[in-house]
Amino acid sequence: MSKIHAAITAVNGYVPDYILTNQELETMVETNDEWITTRTGIKERRLLKGEGLGTSDMAVPAVEGLLKKRGISAEEIDLIIFCTVTPDLTFPATANILAHKIGAKNAWGYDLQAACSGFVFGLATGAQFIESGKHKKVLVVGGDKMSSIINYEDRATCIIFGDGCGCALLEPNEDGYGIMDSVLKSDGSGAQLLYQKAGGSVRPASHETVANKEHYAYQEGQAVFKFAVTNMADVAAEVMERNSLTADDIAWLVPHQANKRIIDATANRTGVSADKVIVNIQRYGNTTNGTIPLCLWEWESKFKKGDNLILAAFGGGFTWGSIYLKWAYNS
Ligand code: UT7
Numbered sequence: 001m002s003k004i005h006a007a008i009t010a011v012n013g014y015v016p017d018y019i020l021t022n023q024e025l026e027t028m029v030e031t032n033d034e035w036i037t038t039r040t041g042i043k044e045r046r047l048l049k050g051e052g053l054g055t056s057d058m059a060v061p062a063v064e065g066l067l068k069k070r071g072i073s074a075e076e077i078d079l080i081i082f083c084t085v086t087p088d089l090t091f092p093a094t095a096n097i098l099a100h101k102i103g104a105k106n107a108w109g110y111d112l113q114a115a116c117s118g119f120v121f122g123l124a125t126g127a128q129f130i131e132s133g134k135h136k137k138v139l140v141v142g143g144d145k146m147s148s149i150i151n152y153e154d155r156a157t158c159i160i161f162g163d164g165c166g167c168a169l170l171e172p173n174e175d176g177y178g179i180m181d182s183v184l185k186s187d188g189s190g191a192q193l194l195y196q197k198a199g200g201s202v203r204p205a206s207h208e209t210v211a212n213k214e215h216y217a218y219q220e221g222q223a224v225f226k227f228a229v230t231n232m233a234d235v236a237a238e239v240m241e242r243n244s245l246t247a248d249d250i251a252w253l254v255p256h257q258a259n260k261r262i263i264d265a266t267a268n269r270t271g272v273s274a275d276k277v278i279v280n281i282q283r284y285g286n287t288t289n290g291t292i293p294l295c296l297w298e299w300e301s302k303f304k305k306g307d308n309l310i311l312a313a314f315g316g317g318f319t320w321g322s323i324y325l326k327w328a329y330n331s
Pocket of ligand 1: 116155156220223228259262286314315316
Protein backbone atom coordinates (compact mmCIF):
# COMPACT_ATOMS: atom_id res chain seq x y z
CA MET A 1 0.00 0.00 0.00
CA SER A 2 1.31 3.50 -0.81
CA LYS A 3 2.03 5.97 1.97
CA ILE A 4 -0.91 7.92 3.37
CA HIS A 5 -0.40 11.67 3.24
CA ALA A 6 -2.65 14.19 4.95
CA ALA A 7 -4.11 16.35 2.20
CA ILE A 8 -6.02 19.59 2.56
CA THR A 9 -9.36 18.90 0.83
CA ALA A 10 -11.19 22.14 1.65
CA VAL A 11 -10.44 25.56 3.12
CA ASN A 12 -12.60 28.44 4.21
CA GLY A 13 -12.37 31.68 6.14
CA TYR A 14 -14.30 34.38 7.90
CA VAL A 15 -13.46 37.99 8.68
CA PRO A 16 -15.74 40.33 10.64
CA ASP A 17 -17.38 43.27 8.87
CA TYR A 18 -15.92 46.16 10.86
CA ILE A 19 -12.90 47.72 9.12
CA LEU A 20 -10.39 49.62 11.25
CA THR A 21 -8.40 51.77 8.82
CA ASN A 22 -5.06 53.49 9.33
CA GLN A 23 -6.99 56.75 9.10
CA GLU A 24 -9.16 55.80 12.06
CA LEU A 25 -6.07 54.72 14.02
CA GLU A 26 -4.63 58.20 13.39
CA THR A 27 -7.48 59.52 15.53
CA MET A 28 -6.78 57.02 18.33
CA VAL A 29 -2.97 57.05 18.79
CA GLU A 30 0.03 59.09 17.66
CA THR A 31 0.61 57.43 14.30
CA ASN A 32 0.04 57.97 10.62
CA ASP A 33 -0.88 56.02 7.52
CA GLU A 34 2.53 56.57 5.91
CA TRP A 35 4.41 55.12 8.91
CA ILE A 36 2.13 52.10 9.23
CA THR A 37 2.19 51.39 5.49
CA THR A 38 5.95 51.64 5.04
CA ARG A 39 6.87 49.83 8.29
CA THR A 40 4.27 47.04 8.11
CA GLY A 41 2.39 47.02 4.79
CA ILE A 42 -0.94 47.22 6.64
CA LYS A 43 -3.74 49.53 5.47
CA GLU A 44 -6.68 48.12 7.41
CA ARG A 45 -7.73 45.28 9.69
CA ARG A 46 -11.04 43.71 10.74
CA LEU A 47 -12.49 43.80 14.26
CA LEU A 48 -15.17 41.57 15.75
CA LYS A 49 -17.57 43.96 17.42
CA GLY A 50 -20.51 43.01 19.60
CA GLU A 51 -21.10 41.95 23.18
CA GLY A 52 -20.45 38.36 24.07
CA LEU A 53 -18.75 37.32 20.84
CA GLY A 54 -15.52 35.36 20.90
CA THR A 55 -13.15 33.54 18.58
CA SER A 56 -15.54 30.58 18.17
CA ASP A 57 -18.13 32.96 16.70
CA MET A 58 -15.80 33.58 13.76
CA ALA A 59 -14.98 29.87 13.49
CA VAL A 60 -18.63 28.81 13.18
CA PRO A 61 -19.29 30.53 9.81
CA ALA A 62 -15.81 29.58 8.57
CA VAL A 63 -16.32 25.89 9.36
CA GLU A 64 -19.95 25.77 8.23
CA GLY A 65 -18.85 27.18 4.87
CA LEU A 66 -16.08 24.59 4.66
CA LEU A 67 -18.47 21.71 5.35
CA LYS A 68 -20.84 22.99 2.68
CA LYS A 69 -18.04 23.27 0.12
CA ARG A 70 -16.83 19.76 0.86
CA GLY A 71 -20.38 18.40 1.00
CA ILE A 72 -20.02 16.68 4.34
CA SER A 73 -21.80 16.93 7.67
CA ALA A 74 -20.25 18.08 10.95
CA GLU A 75 -20.84 14.60 12.35
CA GLU A 76 -18.22 13.20 9.98
CA ILE A 77 -15.41 15.15 11.63
CA ASP A 78 -13.16 12.97 13.82
CA LEU A 79 -10.98 15.63 15.41
CA ILE A 80 -10.90 19.42 15.76
CA ILE A 81 -7.63 21.18 16.50
CA PHE A 82 -8.31 24.82 17.35
CA CYS A 83 -5.19 26.98 17.07
CA THR A 84 -5.60 30.24 18.97
CA VAL A 85 -4.11 32.57 21.56
CA THR A 86 -7.53 34.11 22.24
CA PRO A 87 -9.70 31.14 23.23
CA ASP A 88 -13.31 31.90 24.19
CA LEU A 89 -12.35 30.90 27.75
CA THR A 90 -9.16 29.70 29.42
CA PHE A 91 -10.96 26.39 29.69
CA PRO A 92 -12.75 24.41 28.38
CA ALA A 93 -11.11 24.29 24.98
CA THR A 94 -12.59 26.40 22.19
CA ALA A 95 -12.42 23.24 20.05
CA ASN A 96 -15.10 21.74 22.29
CA ILE A 97 -17.22 24.89 22.22
CA LEU A 98 -16.98 24.95 18.42
CA ALA A 99 -17.82 21.23 18.14
CA HIS A 100 -20.96 21.83 20.18
CA LYS A 101 -21.99 24.90 18.16
CA ILE A 102 -21.63 23.19 14.79
CA GLY A 103 -22.94 19.78 15.88
CA ALA A 104 -19.68 17.84 15.47
CA LYS A 105 -20.99 15.16 17.82
CA ASN A 106 -18.44 12.52 16.94
CA ALA A 107 -15.36 14.70 17.18
CA TRP A 108 -12.90 15.03 19.99
CA GLY A 109 -10.76 18.13 20.09
CA TYR A 110 -8.32 20.37 21.80
CA ASP A 111 -6.77 23.81 21.55
CA LEU A 112 -3.22 24.30 20.34
CA GLN A 113 -1.30 27.35 21.47
CA ALA A 114 1.83 28.24 19.56
CA ALA A 115 1.18 31.96 19.00
CA CYS A 116 1.45 32.96 15.33
CA SER A 117 2.90 29.55 14.36
CA GLY A 118 -0.20 27.81 15.71
CA PHE A 119 -1.82 26.97 12.38
CA VAL A 120 1.40 25.50 10.97
CA PHE A 121 1.90 23.44 14.15
CA GLY A 122 -1.80 22.45 14.00
CA LEU A 123 -1.57 21.20 10.41
CA ALA A 124 1.58 19.23 11.21
CA THR A 125 -0.07 17.75 14.31
CA GLY A 126 -3.35 16.95 12.58
CA ALA A 127 -1.43 15.27 9.76
CA GLN A 128 -0.10 12.68 12.21
CA PHE A 129 -3.62 11.45 12.99
CA ILE A 130 -4.34 11.05 9.27
CA GLU A 131 -0.99 9.45 8.39
CA SER A 132 -1.36 6.90 11.19
CA GLY A 133 -4.69 5.83 9.73
CA LYS A 134 -6.45 6.63 13.00
CA HIS A 135 -8.62 9.43 11.61
CA LYS A 136 -10.21 10.23 8.24
CA LYS A 137 -11.29 13.85 8.77
CA VAL A 138 -9.31 16.27 10.88
CA LEU A 139 -10.41 19.91 11.01
CA VAL A 140 -7.67 22.42 11.76
CA VAL A 141 -8.97 25.86 12.71
CA GLY A 142 -6.77 28.95 13.12
CA GLY A 143 -8.32 32.10 14.44
CA ASP A 144 -8.00 34.95 16.86
CA LYS A 145 -10.00 37.81 18.22
CA MET A 146 -6.84 39.83 18.79
CA SER A 147 -8.93 42.92 19.56
CA SER A 148 -9.79 41.24 22.88
CA ILE A 149 -6.16 41.54 24.07
CA ILE A 150 -5.05 44.72 22.31
CA ASN A 151 -4.62 48.02 24.05
CA TYR A 152 -5.94 50.61 21.61
CA GLU A 153 -3.80 53.23 23.36
CA ASP A 154 -0.57 51.34 22.56
CA ARG A 155 0.62 52.26 19.08
CA ALA A 156 3.28 49.54 19.17
CA THR A 157 0.62 46.82 18.94
CA CYS A 158 -2.75 48.28 17.97
CA ILE A 159 -1.69 49.13 14.44
CA ILE A 160 -0.62 45.56 13.71
CA PHE A 161 -3.27 43.13 14.85
CA GLY A 162 -6.73 42.23 13.56
CA ASP A 163 -9.43 39.60 13.98
CA GLY A 164 -10.14 36.69 11.65
CA CYS A 165 -10.43 32.94 11.37
CA GLY A 166 -9.74 30.28 8.77
CA CYS A 167 -9.88 26.50 8.62
CA ALA A 168 -8.68 23.53 6.61
CA LEU A 169 -9.89 19.95 6.40
CA LEU A 170 -7.27 17.18 6.33
CA GLU A 171 -8.11 13.82 4.74
CA PRO A 172 -6.03 10.81 3.70
CA ASN A 173 -4.49 10.79 0.22
CA GLU A 174 -2.63 7.84 -1.26
CA ASP A 175 -1.82 9.46 -4.62
CA GLY A 176 1.13 11.52 -3.43
CA TYR A 177 -0.67 14.78 -2.58
CA GLY A 178 -0.84 16.53 0.77
CA ILE A 179 1.60 17.45 3.51
CA MET A 180 5.01 16.14 2.50
CA ASP A 181 7.27 17.55 5.20
CA SER A 182 7.50 20.03 8.04
CA VAL A 183 10.19 21.76 10.10
CA LEU A 184 8.95 22.99 13.47
CA LYS A 185 10.94 24.91 16.08
CA SER A 186 10.63 26.79 19.34
CA ASP A 187 12.85 28.73 21.72
CA GLY A 188 11.49 29.82 25.08
CA SER A 189 14.24 32.37 25.62
CA GLY A 190 12.11 34.78 23.59
CA ALA A 191 9.04 34.34 25.78
CA GLN A 192 9.08 37.82 27.28
CA LEU A 193 9.52 39.70 24.04
CA LEU A 194 5.96 38.98 22.91
CA TYR A 195 3.45 37.90 25.53
CA GLN A 196 0.51 38.57 27.78
CA LYS A 197 1.96 39.37 31.17
CA ALA A 198 -0.96 38.42 33.40
CA GLY A 199 -3.94 36.10 33.47
CA GLY A 200 -1.99 32.88 33.70
CA SER A 201 -1.12 30.87 36.81
CA VAL A 202 2.03 32.89 37.55
CA ARG A 203 0.18 36.17 37.66
CA PRO A 204 -3.56 35.62 37.93
CA ALA A 205 -5.97 38.44 37.21
CA SER A 206 -6.24 41.01 40.00
CA HIS A 207 -7.18 44.67 40.35
CA GLU A 208 -3.48 45.42 40.05
CA THR A 209 -2.94 43.47 36.81
CA VAL A 210 -5.94 45.18 35.26
CA ALA A 211 -4.81 48.62 36.41
CA ASN A 212 -1.34 47.93 34.99
CA LYS A 213 -2.84 46.85 31.64
CA GLU A 214 -1.10 43.48 31.91
CA HIS A 215 -3.83 41.58 30.12
CA TYR A 216 -2.96 43.14 26.80
CA ALA A 217 -0.48 41.74 24.28
CA TYR A 218 2.96 43.18 24.94
CA GLN A 219 5.58 43.21 22.21
CA GLU A 220 9.14 44.46 21.88
CA GLY A 221 8.71 44.90 18.16
CA GLN A 222 12.27 45.49 17.07
CA ALA A 223 13.66 42.49 18.98
CA VAL A 224 10.90 40.22 17.66
CA PHE A 225 11.46 41.57 14.16
CA LYS A 226 15.15 40.53 14.23
CA PHE A 227 14.30 36.94 15.15
CA ALA A 228 11.32 36.74 12.81
CA VAL A 229 13.08 38.08 9.77
CA THR A 230 15.86 35.47 9.87
CA ASN A 231 14.07 32.48 11.37
CA MET A 232 10.98 32.48 9.16
CA ALA A 233 13.17 32.76 6.09
CA ASP A 234 15.63 30.09 7.32
CA VAL A 235 12.96 27.55 8.13
CA ALA A 236 11.26 27.97 4.76
CA ALA A 237 14.63 27.56 3.04
CA GLU A 238 15.39 24.48 5.19
CA VAL A 239 12.21 22.62 4.26
CA MET A 240 12.87 23.41 0.59
CA GLU A 241 16.51 22.31 0.69
CA ARG A 242 15.84 19.01 2.37
CA ASN A 243 13.19 18.20 -0.24
CA SER A 244 15.49 19.30 -3.08
CA LEU A 245 13.11 22.08 -4.10
CA THR A 246 14.31 25.21 -5.85
CA ALA A 247 12.34 28.44 -6.18
CA ASP A 248 11.20 27.30 -9.64
CA ASP A 249 9.52 24.26 -8.11
CA ILE A 250 7.38 26.40 -5.80
CA ALA A 251 3.98 27.52 -7.05
CA TRP A 252 3.07 29.52 -3.93
CA LEU A 253 4.80 30.79 -0.80
CA VAL A 254 2.26 31.26 2.00
CA PRO A 255 3.90 33.32 4.74
CA HIS A 256 2.45 34.34 8.08
CA GLN A 257 1.31 37.95 7.69
CA ALA A 258 3.10 39.81 10.49
CA ASN A 259 4.96 42.46 8.56
CA LYS A 260 5.43 42.94 4.82
CA ARG A 261 9.17 43.39 5.37
CA ILE A 262 9.39 39.93 7.02
CA ILE A 263 7.38 38.45 4.13
CA ASP A 264 9.77 40.06 1.62
CA ALA A 265 12.81 38.73 3.49
CA THR A 266 11.37 35.20 3.36
CA ALA A 267 10.67 35.55 -0.34
CA ASN A 268 14.22 36.78 -0.98
CA ARG A 269 15.84 34.03 1.08
CA THR A 270 13.88 31.30 -0.73
CA GLY A 271 14.23 32.97 -4.12
CA VAL A 272 10.47 32.77 -4.73
CA SER A 273 9.38 35.66 -6.97
CA ALA A 274 6.90 38.23 -5.71
CA ASP A 275 4.08 37.04 -8.02
CA LYS A 276 4.09 33.69 -6.19
CA VAL A 277 4.05 35.14 -2.68
CA ILE A 278 0.62 35.38 -1.05
CA VAL A 279 0.07 38.71 0.67
CA ASN A 280 -3.16 40.04 2.17
CA ILE A 281 -1.65 41.83 5.18
CA GLN A 282 -2.75 45.17 3.71
CA ARG A 283 -6.40 44.20 4.30
CA TYR A 284 -6.33 42.13 7.48
CA GLY A 285 -3.15 42.98 9.41
CA ASN A 286 -1.81 40.23 11.65
CA THR A 287 -4.66 37.92 12.64
CA THR A 288 -2.17 35.63 14.48
CA ASN A 289 -3.49 32.08 13.94
CA GLY A 290 -5.78 33.29 11.18
CA THR A 291 -3.22 34.58 8.68
CA ILE A 292 -2.24 31.40 6.84
CA PRO A 293 -5.69 29.80 6.56
CA LEU A 294 -7.12 33.15 5.42
CA CYS A 295 -4.45 33.25 2.70
CA LEU A 296 -5.30 29.68 1.63
CA TRP A 297 -8.99 30.59 1.53
CA GLU A 298 -8.49 33.71 -0.56
CA TRP A 299 -6.10 32.07 -3.04
CA GLU A 300 -7.84 28.67 -3.22
CA SER A 301 -9.30 29.30 -6.69
CA LYS A 302 -5.79 29.96 -8.07
CA PHE A 303 -4.26 26.75 -6.69
CA LYS A 304 -3.95 23.77 -9.04
CA LYS A 305 -3.71 20.12 -8.15
CA GLY A 306 -0.03 19.26 -7.77
CA ASP A 307 1.11 22.81 -6.93
CA ASN A 308 3.96 22.88 -4.43
CA LEU A 309 3.16 25.21 -1.52
CA ILE A 310 5.52 26.36 1.21
CA LEU A 311 3.84 27.63 4.39
CA ALA A 312 6.02 29.53 6.87
CA ALA A 313 5.32 31.19 10.20
CA PHE A 314 7.02 32.87 13.13
CA GLY A 315 5.45 33.86 16.42
CA GLY A 316 5.69 34.54 20.12
CA GLY A 317 7.36 32.00 22.29
CA PHE A 318 9.35 32.00 20.11
CA THR A 319 7.82 29.47 17.74
CA TRP A 320 8.45 29.04 14.06
CA GLY A 321 7.97 26.46 11.37
CA SER A 322 7.42 25.63 7.75
CA ILE A 323 5.38 23.06 5.84
CA TYR A 324 5.88 21.72 2.33
CA LEU A 325 2.66 20.45 0.80
CA LYS A 326 1.39 19.35 -2.59
CA TRP A 327 -2.03 20.88 -3.24
CA ALA A 328 -4.57 18.07 -3.72
CA TYR A 329 -7.43 19.50 -5.78
CA ASN A 330 -8.64 21.94 -8.40
CA SER A 331 -11.51 24.08 -7.16
O1 UT7 B 1 3.45 37.84 14.39
C1 UT7 B 1 4.24 37.51 15.45
C2 UT7 B 1 5.59 38.06 15.39
N1 UT7 B 1 5.58 39.51 15.36
C3 UT7 B 1 6.27 40.13 14.45
O2 UT7 B 1 6.84 39.51 13.58
C4 UT7 B 1 6.37 41.63 14.54
C5 UT7 B 1 7.79 42.04 14.40
N2 UT7 B 1 8.03 43.47 14.56
C6 UT7 B 1 7.59 44.39 13.67
O3 UT7 B 1 6.89 44.09 12.74
C7 UT7 B 1 8.09 45.81 13.83
O4 UT7 B 1 9.10 45.83 14.81
C8 UT7 B 1 7.00 46.84 14.21
C9 UT7 B 1 6.07 47.05 13.05
C10 UT7 B 1 6.24 46.36 15.42
C11 UT7 B 1 7.65 48.17 14.52
O5 UT7 B 1 8.45 48.61 13.42
P1 UT7 B 1 9.97 49.04 13.63
O6 UT7 B 1 10.47 49.42 12.31
O7 UT7 B 1 10.68 47.94 14.35
O8 UT7 B 1 9.80 50.32 14.52
P2 UT7 B 1 10.47 50.66 15.92
O9 UT7 B 1 9.74 49.99 17.01
O10 UT7 B 1 11.96 50.45 15.81
O11 UT7 B 1 10.21 52.20 15.99
C12 UT7 B 1 10.81 53.13 15.05
C13 UT7 B 1 10.29 54.51 15.34
C14 UT7 B 1 10.42 54.91 16.81
O12 UT7 B 1 10.67 56.30 16.87
P3 UT7 B 1 12.14 56.87 17.11
O13 UT7 B 1 12.57 56.28 18.42
O14 UT7 B 1 12.95 56.34 15.96
O15 UT7 B 1 11.94 58.33 17.12
C15 UT7 B 1 9.05 54.63 17.38
O16 UT7 B 1 8.77 55.38 18.51
O17 UT7 B 1 8.91 54.61 15.05
C16 UT7 B 1 8.17 55.00 16.22
N3 UT7 B 1 6.90 54.29 16.21
C17 UT7 B 1 5.80 54.73 15.59
N4 UT7 B 1 5.58 55.83 14.87
C18 UT7 B 1 4.34 55.97 14.33
C19 UT7 B 1 6.62 53.09 16.79
N5 UT7 B 1 5.35 52.75 16.54
C20 UT7 B 1 4.83 53.74 15.79
C21 UT7 B 1 3.56 53.95 15.22
N6 UT7 B 1 3.37 55.08 14.50
N7 UT7 B 1 2.55 53.06 15.33
